[in-house]
Amino acid sequence: MKDRTKYFAYPYVLWIIIFIVFPSFLVLLYSMTTKESNGLTTIQFTLENFKKFFNPLYINILWDSIYLAAISTVICLLLGYPAAYIISKAHLSKRNTLLFLCILPMWMNMLLRTYAWMTILGNNGIINNLLSFLGLPTFNMLYTRGATVMGMVYNFLPFMILPVYTALSKMDIGILEAADDLGANKYVKFRKIILPLSMPGVISGIIMVFMPAVSTFIIPQLLGGNKNMMIGNLIEKLFILNGDWNFGSSISIIMMIIILIAMSIMNKFDVDKEGGARLW
Amino acid sequence: MDNAIIQLNNITKKFDGEIVLDDINLSVKKNEFVTLLGPSGCGKTTTLRIIGGFETPDEGEVYFDGNLINDVPPFKRQLNTVFQKYALFPHMNVFENIAFGLRINKMDEKLITNKVEKMLELFNLKNYGKRRIDQLSGGQQQRIAIARALVNEPKVLLLDEPLGALDLKLRKEMQHELKAMQKQIGITFIYVTHDQEEALTMSDTIVVMNDGIIQQMGTPIDIYNEPENAFVADFIGESNILNGVMHDDYLVEFLGKKFDCVDIGFGRGEEVDVVIRPEDLDLTPKGEGKLEGVVKSVTFKGVHYEMDIMVNDYEFLVHSTDMAPVGETVGLTLTPDDIHIMEKGD
Structure with missing residues (x-):
């Protein structure tokens, strides 16, 4: 008898074609055509959109986005790994509460969460009010690169904690006892056993933080102000303000290529193929 | 030490x-x-x-x-x-x-x-x-x-x-x-x-x-x-464990019969566990053994036969190279050495 369960996949395949494959193809098409192409009859192919991007103005925005996203990812890793480690070592009854507290902010709308930071960091915000109340000098925190990084770390930290926690908590206790047994003190045990075995989780975490961070536009817009534009803001501006869909599409395609390259590099480090990088 | x-x-x-x-x-x-x-x-x-x-x-x-x-x-x-x-x-x-x-x-x-x-x-x-x-x-x-x-x-x-x-x-x-x-x-x-x-x-x-x-x-x-x-007798190897009563040093009763044994130091009339290893029981023709029972099942195990033999209301496990077909009445013999007397557990 033929296996008919594959038919259950068809609605999803259709979904992918309509909402993922087709739009991606459209983005690619827009990126390679001129603004004057209004229909199949007037279509004109060009690489001008890509060429336009290699202008120091835009390249700088790209590097800046990668730089800020990378910094946020590193901070998320430095904060998230110890947090995940502590949660995984906590008593079972406390563990779920701690995990819940990590996820709880994610239930709130991202826009609201980011607005909240504006009222905290603003010139008349909570921190500065507190400082002036204490008679200390106030300073400008909002609309800086630091505020953008802060916002990204805050929003994406759970995406680092969860995969690292999963990797740590599914680690075989027998393996850790074997390391004890063979004479490893807790530092050696961490360096030689726990850290390498949690790498798949770390790689998943890096991918899940870096990808949304590098392309976010809401956080730099609200917390970074106009001076600190990221690539996401550029794309948004081109589509919404300038109506230049072609140039916007070409930048999107460039971003996709950069992310693909980054993923394939990560793939090299993920020996066990357990992290999210295997998707690539 | x-x-x-x-x-x-x-x-x-x-x-x-x-x-x-x-x-x-x-x-x-x-x-x-x-x-x-x-x-x-x-x-x-x-x-x-x-x-x-x-x-x-x-x-x-x-x-x-x-x-x-x-x-x-x-x-x-x-x-x-x-x-x-x-x-x-x-x-x-x-x-x-x-x-x-x-x-x-x-x-x-x-x-x-x-x-x-x-x-x-x-x-x-x-x-x-x-x-x-x-x-x-x-x-x-x-x-x-x-x-x-x-x-x-x-x-x-x-x-x-x-x-x-x-x-x-x-x-x-x-x-x-x-x-x-x-x-x-x-x-x-x-x-x-x-x-x-x-x-x-x-x-x-x-x-x-x-x-x-x-x-x-x-x-x-x-x-x-x-x-x-x-417990040890049962866990190490297989055993028949029966209820018995010590009548005197070297004399135990189980299944309604008195047997010579090698154990001493129990009280007179003390209730005990009697342990007999399956390989220590020998088959004899009907009427020649001290115990007599009916063969309930026979399994060939390679080197020996494993038999369940019903004596009164106790089912003995017997390992022997001899074999008697199911339903036959056979005799069972054992020497005083084969009987192990143990204090009753809880």
């Missing part, structure tokens, strides 16, 4: 208020092969983990070579463990797994290579050094787990059911290999198993445990031939 390498004094351990080990006293001599034997949940693995340092006893002392080691963490103890599920490091190859303990001791790289190669050779794993752990069979992983522990030349090797996951043939091979190796390199083995045959084959001393209590300690021959109570 003087040449005891491991000494447990009055060890008690509770998990969630439930007593797992109840006042365990155990002394293991240098170069001895000691087996902790018992059904699952009897406390044998907990005893091993207390020696290894992975559990701390609630009460009692653990001595290693005369030194109290209750508060010494596992990584500072001069013993190594072979874990039930091997617990090999999945991110390291075979060589690195075996070298792990040596690397931690900051041994010279040349010496490490030397020792690891020697181990690989000893375990028939030459040229396997570069293999990943998941590319190996269960038997190979098992040998690497032992090699990883042995390469550190511990004074005591703890083994927690190391052969449990192997098939019968491989298990038998490994039993002999392990025993030979233990004699050859001369270190103390403390071995945990629930397999009584394995225990009888390999051990110098068997410690039979049940309900967190040591039931009997002795050589395999002693344990088999002179079980101290019905």
Whole structure:
């Protein structure tokens, strides 16, 4: 008898074609055509959109986005790994509460969460009010690169904690006892056993933080102000303000290529193929 | 006491208020092969983990070579463990797994290579050094787990059911290999198993445990031939256990008949357990045995037949090279030596 369960996949395949494959193809098409192409009859192919991007103005925005996203990812890793480690070592009854507290902010709308930071960091915000109340000098925190990084770390930290926690908590206790047994003190045990075995989780975490961070536009817009534009803001501006869909599409395609390259590099480090990088 | 390498004094351990080990006293001599034997949940693995340092006893002392080691963490103890599920490091190859303990001791790289190669050779794993752990069979992983522990030349090797996951043939091979190796390199083995045959084959001393209590300690021959109570008799080999009454020294009654036996020191009229090994019962033609019964079932076991024979209302298990067909009435004989009298358990 033929296996008919594959038919259950068809609605999803259709979904992918309509909402993922087709739009991606459209983005690619827009990126390679001129603004004057209004229909199949007037279509004109060009690489001008890509060429336009290699202008120091835009390249700088790209590097800046990668730089800020990378910094946020590193901070998320430095904060998230110890947090995940502590949660995984906590008593079972406390563990779920701690995990819940990590996820709880994610239930709130991202826009609201980011607005909240504006009222905290603003010139008349909570921190500065507190400082002036204490008679200390106030300073400008909002609309800086630091505020953008802060916002990204805050929003994406759970995406680092969860995969690292999963990797740590599914680690075989027998393996850790074997390391004890063979004479490893807790530092050696961490360096030689726990850290390498949690790498798949770390790689998943890096991918899940870096990808949304590098392309976010809401956080730099609200917390970074106009001076600190990221690539996401550029794309948004081109589509919404300038109506230049072609140039916007070409930048999107460039971003996709950069992310693909980054993923394939990560793939090299993920020996066990357990992290999210295997998707690539 | 003087040449005891491991000494447990009055060890008690509770998990969630439930007593797992109840006042365990155990002394293991240098170069001895000691087996902790018992059904699952009897406390044998907990005893091993207390020696290894992975559990701390609630009460009692653990001595290693005369030194109290209750508060010494596992990584500072001069013993190594072979874990039930091997617990090999999945991110390291075979060589690195075996070298792990040596690397931690900051041994010279040349010496490490030397020792690891020697181990690989000893375990028939030459040229396997570069293999990943998941590319190996269960038997190979098992040998690497032992090699990883042995390469550190511990004074005591703890083994927690190391052969449990192997098939019968491989298990038998490994039993002999392990025993030979233990004699050859001369270190103390403390071995945990629930397999009584394995225990009888390999051990110098068997410690039979049940309900967190040591039931009997002795050589395999002693344990088999002179079980101290019905539990040991039943757990080590198969047994017929009957209710009996001692009438006098050397005289016991069961199944309505009086038998000569070799046991003394029980009270007159004391109720006792009578243990008879299945292979000690001999078949005779009808009318010639002291007991008479009907054959209920016969199973051919290769070397012998296994028969259930109903005598009055007790079903005897009999192992014999003779056979009687189902439904036939046969006689059963036994000598005074074959009757083991034990105090009634609870």
